[in-house]
Amino acid sequence: MASHFADRLCDAVKTKKTSLIVGLDPVYTRLPSAIRSHRQMNDEFDAAAAVDAIFDFCTQAMRIVAPMVPAVKINIAFFEKYLWEGLETYYSLISEADELGLEIIGDVKRGDIGHTAAAYAAAHLENPELAGLEDNLAPDAITVNGYTGADGIEPFADMADKQGKGIFVLVRTSNPSAAEIQDFTDADGQAMYEKLADVVAQIANKDERIGNYGYSNVGMVVGGTAPRVTTALRQKYDKVWFLVPGYGSQGAEAADCVRFCKPDGTGALINASRSIIYAYEKPKYKGQFGDDWKRCIEQAVIDAKVDLANAMQTLI
C-alpha cells in the first residue's frame, strides 16, 4: 500500500472506479429495526446497547460498501453523544474499516492554535503508541477547521506528513448561512474562502507534500452545493484533493460535484451520507427490497456510482 495518503487515494479511486465515498452519520433511532430489535436492550437511552447497535450497523454497512467505494468518512459528532463509550466505538470502527481495506476519513473538524492544535493533531492523526491503546489506529485523514490561519493548520499537516496521512481543511461549506462569512469579500473582489484556500494551498503545495501522482496530502473541503466556485478552485489548485460534502441528502447534483474531478476521475472524493446509509427509508428502495436494508444500501451505492459516472461522461 502506498505510504503517501494522496497516492493511496488515487489507487483506491482507480481501483473502485468512482469518486463516491460513504459517510457514516449513525443515529440510533434511524437504524434498521432488525438491528435495534435483535439485541437485549432497554431502549435508545441505554448507552451501551445504543453504541453496540451503532457499531453493528456501521460494520455491516461498511462490509457492503467496501468493495465498491475507495473510502468512508466517519463523523465523530454522532459518537461523541455517547461520551467515551461512543469514542471507543469510533476507534473500533476505524479498525474495522482498515481491515476492509478502506481509506478512512475522520470527520472531526478540529482546529485550534499552537500547542492545542498540536495536541489535537496527535490525538486524531497519530497512531497511538500508548500501552493499553496501541492496538488502535487513527484515521488516514481528518477534516480540519482553518479559521485560525496557517499556524493553526500546520501542526495538523506536519503530523499528517509524519504518519503518512492527510488533512482536508474546510474552505467553503454547503450550509445556507455560510455565504455571510465565507463569501465576505475584500476591496479587490477576493472572497474570504478564496483567501483561506490560498493559505491552505501554500501549505499543500510544498514539494515534500506532493506524492507520486502529483497530489498533496493536504486537501480542501468544499461543498458541492456551490457549483459556481468549483471549476475555478479545481483549475487553480491542481495538486489538491477536494472532499465534497452535500451530494445526496444535502441537495448537490452529480453534475455539480464531478466538476471537482480531473478527467481521469481523481482529485475529488464526493461524499454521500444519509442518502446511502438510510436508503432503506426511501420508498424507492423499500418498495424494491422490502426489509432487506443491506440490499437497499448496496443498490443506493450502485445508483450513486452510476449517477456520478454519467455526470462525468457529460462533463468530459
Add this chain to the structure above:
Amino acid sequence: MASHFADRLCDAVKTKKTSLIVGLDPVYTRLPSAIRSHRQMNDEFDAAAAVDAIFDFCTQAMRIVAPMVPAVKINIAFFEKYLWEGLETYYSLISEADELGLEIIGDVKRGDIGHTAAAYAAAHLENPELAGLEDNLAPDAITVNGYTGADGIEPFADMADKQGKGIFVLVRTSNPSAAEIQDFTDADGQAMYEKLADVVAQIANKDERIGNYGYSNVGMVVGGTAPRVTTALRQKYDKVWFLVPGYGSQGAEAADCVRFCKPDGTGALINASRSIIYAYEKPKYKGQFGDDWKRCIEQAVIDAKVDLANAMQTLI
C-alpha cells in the same frame, strides 16, 4: 444557583472578586514529579497510568484554585490524546469541578453545520440522560468555532438555552497568523472578525437569551493579545461575555485583558493556563516554595489576581 449561565458567571465573578479563570491543559511530562513518581506506572506511554496521573493533578489543582476563581476552562485536546480513556477523565474532571462549585468551560472548539452541529451540541452541552452515563455532567459552557456562520452556531445556542448553559464563539484568536484570515477586510473597512462578531451578536442579543444582569448566555472568544480591537468590541456588544485567552504564557498583558471588563469587573473571563498550572516550573516560585508545587500554583493565582486587580484600578 442561578439557572441562567450568564447570571451564574456574574455571581461567581463577584463572589471570587476576579475575572481570572484557570485553564487546564495537562501534559503528562510536565506534571510535578511527586504526581508522576508515587504511582505504579511503567512510563508516560502507559495510557491508564498517564490519565490517572493527569486526573490526580487536575483534581488537586482545581481544589487549590476553586476558592479563588469563578471558573475553570478544561481543554479537551489534551484528553483526546488518550482516546476514550482520556475522554472519561475529562468527564470525571467536570464532575469534580462541579462539586467544587466552579463554573466549567469545556474548551472543545466544535463547529459544523446542520444535523452535525446539533449532534455536537447534544454531545457537549446536554447532560447525559443515557442509562450508564447519566451520572455525568456536560460543562456549563463550551467554545464553538463559527466559521460556518449563523446556522452552524444556532444549534449550539439553542441547546445552551435548553440546558441553562452557554457558548463562547471564536471571533478573534491570539495566534500570529490569525490576522491573515480574521483581519481580512471588505471594501467598507470591516474586518472578517467584526463581521463574525455581528453574526454572533445577533444570536446573543435575542431577548430570551438575556439574563437578570443584562448579559447573554452567548459570548465571544477574543484574544487578549490584540488590544486595539478590545475597547471597540466591549463598547459595541455590551450584553456579551468575552472569554479572553492569552493572559500569561501567550504574552497578553493584564492592562490589555481587563479592557474587556466593565467597571464592575463583570463581562470578561480572563484565562491563564500554563502560567498557573505549571507555576512550579518557574524559578520565581520554585525558589520560594521548593518542591511544594501546590503552594506554587496557589501563589501564581494570587499574583495573577493582584496583577489584574491593579490593572483594573488603573483602567477605572
